[in-house]
Amino acid sequence: MSASPFAGPSAADILAELAELRAGDAPTQGGRVLSYVYDSGLSELDELARDAAELTRPLNALDPTTFPSIAVMERELIAFMRRALGGGTPRFGGGVVGSVTSGGTESCLLAVKTARDLWRADHPELAAKLARAGKQPRLVTASTVHAAFQKAARMFDLDWDPVACEPDGSVRAAGFEEKLGADVALVVVSAPAYPNGALDPVAEVAGIAKEFGVSCHVDACFGGLALPWWPGLPDWDFRVPGVTSISADLHKFGYAPKGVSVLLHRGRKRHRAQFFATTSWPGYPVVNPTLLGSKPASPLAAAWAISKRLGFDGYAALTASCVRSAETIVREASLIRGLNVWGAPSGPSIALVTDDGVPEGERVDPHHLADELATRGFRIQHQPGFTQRNGVRLPHTAHLTVTPVTERTLPELVPALQAAADAVRGRRQASPRLELLGMQALGFAPKREGGAYRVPSPDMAWRILKIAGAGSRGSSLPGKLAPLMALAEKLPAPVAEAILIELLARVSEP
Ligand SMILES: Cc1ncc(COP(=O)(O)O)c(C=O)c1O
Structure with missing residues (x-):
């Protein structure tokens, strides 16, 4: 047998190392982790997903003309999803079309980008006026909307204007109505909201949005493949007039592996506004509907296979x-x-x-x-x-x-x-008193400087985290999260965010 030309460990050793690392992960199956993972409990489905993913692993889903299997799977998955989401008949759907994306966040980002572009095209004068005044068009949602919409607002230059919820986490349609105006590029309702499972008043809000001529997106990333069969709910999908787009994740209650969601739009014009295209460079014409360029086909194939089965x-x-x-x-x-x-x-x-x-x-x-x-x-x-x-x-x-x-x-x-x-029982919410005192001792005070909060440097944030229990036992994560959460609640958001960024960045820092 000829000697291997590679200096690294053998494939068997590498896989053994990976298996050991995986043994330290939270279990993805068996129902012990009640977030992040969506377990159908059916090994048959997991095996089907694995085999479909493996068959399509080498493909680049960037180009469905070179790899027409991608186009077929995408077409069939969109057809399946639009039927599930009440857009299967012209009466309700009004020609629902859409795209497969890499996940909930990408679907939400694209929903916002599309609505913003359409709003700009429809309101050139108002857009220019707002820009001259240093203002941005608004994105109106409930406070409980998924954080992906805050990310979208920051990325696509919109002003996130949340409607306050009641203390029980529900939101009233009247709160949306008060905020509507010509400078609103998009209204978003959740079906349901992740934090509490509340179904926003979709029909009322979509109806008001329609009156104002404002786009209305339903974020069903979480519920898109559960609520269609959930008993006793009012209509919340494309059957509702005024709903202009819906996001729904196949990698949640679609039971597919991570990396697949859909964004559906009412009408071709809206869908086409989601695309990016350029012929102004010396390479291949770049035309695609997603944020990613080259992308895997495996999650799409797995979702397609599961939906068929x-x-x-x-x-x-x-x-x-x-x-x-x-x-x-x-x-x-x-x-x-x-x-x-x-x-x-x-x-x-x-x-x-x-x-x-x-x-x-x-x-x-x-x-x-x-x-x-x-x-x-x-x-x-x-x-x-x-x-x-x-x-x-x-x-x-x-x-x-x-x-x-x-x-x-x-x-x-x-x-x-x-x-x-x-x-x-009887133990009060963790108090971040020690952490706050520690911050003082370190010379960091969360105070405003010139209107904005002074945020801790990466080193300072890490020192604060260590007081909250991070960095012990060879892990950057604290053993108990309650004290850290209590600290995050007490601090001004920009300071808490800087500290949490540091925590996550340290996890994978070499
Ligand atoms: C309602 C809702 N929207 C959007 C998202 C973002 O999805 P992802 O984590 O796939 O990016 C989630 C994730 O839990 C969600 O629950």
Whole structure:
């Protein structure tokens, strides 16, 4: 046997190293992690997705003319999704067309970019007037809209103008109406909102937006493949007049591996405004509807394969399981002394919140609960509280994404929730007093300088993080997240954001 020309370790050793690294990851299957991962619980689907992904792995989905299989899969997936989202008939759909993207954030970014470009084309004088006044067109959403829309506003030069929610996380259509005007480039409603599972008043808001001639996007990235089969909901999709675009993720309740979502538009004109094209360079004409250029075909192929295998009946059956689990969790969590469900979830997202109606010593703090539950093998997600611009505070909560596999874990999850609540009952929300004192000792005060907050340098942010428990045990992450979340809640947003950027940047710093 001839010697290998490569100096690196053998393929077997490299894969063994990777397997060891993977063993340290949170489990992606089995329902122990109630966020980030969407487990159908069906190994048949996972195998199909893997095989479809492998068959298409070498392709570049940038060019469906060179690789026509991409065009076929994309076409069929869009057709499937538009039927699921009420756009399958001309009566309701008005010619719904769209594109496959790499995920929820990309779909949201493109929805905003498209609406902004159309708004600019329709309002050249107002756009120029605003620009002269140093102002930007607005993006109106509820406070609970996914953060991807804040990112979009920053990237595409819009002013994010959130409608304040009620303390229970719901939002009123009247709040949107008050904000509408000619300078609004896009209104966004969620179906449902990630933090609390609330279904925004889609029909009312879309109707008002239509009257004002404003585009209305429904962000169904989370619920796009669950809400179509969720019982008892009002219409929220293309059947609603005034809804101009919808985003829906296949890599969430579509059960495909990460990297696939769709953005659908009512009408070709709107869809075409999503494209980028240029012939003004000496290379190949670049014409594409997404932010990415070269891109993998595997997530598309996996989503296409799963949608074919499941069909609407399959998705309906998987959603029915989520409904049963969500009802059980809502019921059982509400029975836990000191704990409540935040608002009224209309979908597979549930947020747990302290019940302020019982004496302090009997309250259950959701972040302590999440930390305690982690020691019992279940991970739920810390969501910091936040004060809206009108002063109404949205509470800190703990989020659970319910997936079909959750039903199998309920006999363990419910007692674990009860036991974790018993263990932390009466413990008050973590106080960042030590961290704040530590910041003072380090000479950093979060104060305004010339209108904007002074933000800590990377080194200063890291020193603050270390006080909050980061950097110990060879990991940049603190063992418990409750104190860090409490600190993030207390600090002005730009300061908290700089500290959290540092935390994430350190994770992968060589
Ligand atoms: C409602 C909603 N919109 C957008 C997104 C962003 O999706 P992604 O994480 O795929 O970029 C999410 C993610 O959870 C979501 O729940």
